[in-house]
Amino acid sequence: MRIGIITFHRAVNYGAILQTYALQETLKKYSNKVEIVDYRCKVIEEGVSPFEGFRKKIGFSNSIKKMIFRVVKNRKFDGFSHKYLSMSEKCKEKRDLEKIENKYDALITGSDQVWNYGCSGSDEAYFLDFVKKAKKYSYAASFGYDVLPATDPFNYEELLSDFNGLSVREKSAVEIVKEKTGKTAIVTLDPTLLLESNDWDKLVNDKRPIKEKYLFLYYIREPKDLLKYAEKVAKEKNLKIISAKSSKEFLLKCSPKDFLSWIYYSECFVTNSFHGTVFSILFHKKFAVELDNGKSTNNRSKELMELLGISGRELDISNTKKIWDNVDYQAIDERLSSERAASLSYLENISEGRDVI
Numbered sequence: 001m002r003i004g005i006i007t008f009h010r011a012v013n014y015g016a017i018l019q020t021y022a023l024q025e026t027l028k029k030y031s032n033k034v035e036i037v038d039y040r041c042k043v044i045e046e047g048v049s050p051f052e053g054f055r056k057k058i059g060f061s062n063s064i065k066k067m068i069f070r071v072v073k074n075r076k077f078d079g080f081s082h083k084y085l086s087m088s089e090k091c092k093e094k095r096d097l098e099k100i101e102n103k104y105d106a107l108i109t110g111s112d113q114v115w116n117y118g119c120s121g122s123d124e125a126y127f128l129d130f131v132k133k134a135k136k137y138s139y140a141a142s143f144g145y146d147v148l149p150a151t152d153p154f155n156y157e158e159l160l161s162d163f164n165g166l167s168v169r170e171k172s173a174v175e176i177v178k179e180k181t182g183k184t185a186i187v188t189l190d191p192t193l194l195l196e197s198n199d200w201d202k203l204v205n206d207k208r209p210i211k212e213k214y215l216f217l218y219y220i221r222e223p224k225d226l227l228k229y230a231e232k233v234a235k236e237k238n239l240k241i242i243s244a245k246s247s248k249e250f251l252l253k254c255s256p257k258d259f260l261s262w263i264y265y266s267e268c269f270v271t272n273s274f275h276g277t278v279f280s281i282l283f284h285k286k287f288a289v290e291l292d293n294g295k296s297t298n299n300r301s302k303e304l305m306e307l308l309g310i311s312g313r314e315l316d317i318s319n320t321k322k323i324w325d326n327v328d329y330q331a332i333d334e335r336l337s338s339e340r341a342a343s344l345s346y347l348e349n350i351s352e353g354r355d356v357i
Contacts, residue, residue: 015275022191031352043121076255116144156180165356
């Protein structure tokens with residue numbers, strides 16, 4: 001089967017690009033023709049522009065700093081994409097997608113929040129609406145909500161009516177698909193979890209990013225106690241803090257490969273990110289996750305740790321010693337291997353052209 005993947009591969013976000021890479025590499029085990037459809041969604045392109053800060057009017061000084069970091073980071077991400085992603089020709093418009101459909105026997109949308117109208121600007125290309133002949137599948141697709149907002153513009157019954165297989169990444173999405181279409185979707189692992197740790201080790205740089213021992217700090221959502229916790233742990237263990245938001249060292253080494261390397265070589269990792277949690281587990285790190293920032297709960301990280309039987313990793317500002325507790329990664333790896341089986345089976349069925357619905 002010739003397989004095309006449409007996802008948010010252009011988002012300058014570590015989770016987005018690494019899940020793209022992971023799904024591609026996993027599918028290559030079943031097919032010798034796998035490509036990322038190089039679709040340039042207008043909203044995604046605007047979102048990664050170095051000039052985003054000026055449009056949002058966040059202040060001249062902050063805008064300049066963010067612009068410089070964006071320029072550097074964009075170049076690093078582009079370099080990673082050119083080297084590690086097998087991409088189709090550029091598709092800037094829907095008609096470009098229609099022209100390349102014949103290249104593929106099957107197209108997959110996902111992973112990521114490809115069905116979140118806010119992320120895509122209500123772009124129906126992520127429902128594969130341009131596909132006329134090829135088989136249509138989703139993999140770990142997300143709506144971005146546990147319950148759809150009343151303003152959601154998509155007609156799901158129509159858009160998902162001719163899919164040959166539906167896979168989502170959250171349990172709540174199974175209910176949404178059932179309610180909107182009457183179809184049954186299955187929950188599959190995030191693509192980053194389909195590759196084993198030795199597969200990711202190949203992307204890690206051979207040398208440490210810095211000589212000093214350090215704590216790596218990475219957050220996506222607004223933190224509550226995360227920063228204070230990191231400062232407390234670093235002070236107690238005499239570690240340098242490397243922040244993905246503010247450290248010069250990270251600015252100079254911020255490619256997706258560098259991101260993995262910062263985690264891999266760290267003494268410990270403090271995060272509130274789902275993919276931060278994923279790579280903590282894959283690299284067998286000492287880590288702490290802030291699940292609740294007082295406004296929302298990081299359910300994806302919470303559900304992943306529950307699925308794999310991981311306890312004691314939730315950030316506790318009153319107990320910084322807990323981060324150094326031993327983690328039974330042998331048992332975790334065994335559970336993860338077992339959980340991979342259903343997701344890999346789904347992808348194998350796609351590669352053989354079967355309906356999975």
